Amino acid sequence: MKEYERKGLLERVNREAATVGADIPEEIEIQEESIDLQSFVFEIKRRETVPPGERDRVERAKRNLRRERLERLELIEENEVSYAEGERLAASIIGIDRALEALEGLGATDPETEAKRQETADRKRWMRFLKKALGRDGGGGAGGRTRF
Template structure:
């Protein structure tokens, strides 16, 4: 593979928008084991949040996907593959990135819930400030007697 082709592939897999419009691969081979990646991701995403019992499974899947991504990226970086092999690896890497994005998105609360949580925290801080500023609460958290 020519150097400019290698650089194009690396730019493609590292581009932030590379996963836009890309589907999660149906299956992927990780460390010699075939994984039904799409069904796994959809099974986990179908729930509102990841149950505690599944958290380890999801974290392990993310670690394995990151490791597989690096393993597939290295031959491109080291220029150890043909153009065709590089294209196949790049497509697989982008599919892995798409799955990782979906799994990473599970950790973040939806924007509406996060906004409500933030508003409640801001209101609590403001009330505590007002109480202290008006002298209605001492430093120990108890009420000041008049």
């Protein structure tokens, strides 16, 4: 893949509104295990709050999804993959992000927790904006990502 193609894919997956209109993948393979992601997310979202017995399962799923997202992003950033494979990876990353957004909204059960989550999200957006405005977004490579 050419460098400008790689940068385009990375920009697409890191775009603030990348998940708008995106679907949660029906099935995803994480650590060589196939998971019915869409049905899991819809099953959990159907409830108004996550029952205490399910909370660990949801948190474990979110951790695994974040880990898988990072691994797929690094494949685009660091490895030599074809553009077609990069496109497939980018689409799967956006799907993972969509699933994470759906699951993240479930965690808050009280106004204080929700306020803290919103504050964290605002801080991340502000840091991305500052890095971009100051020309430090890197456009690729591990040094260009903000890690919190």
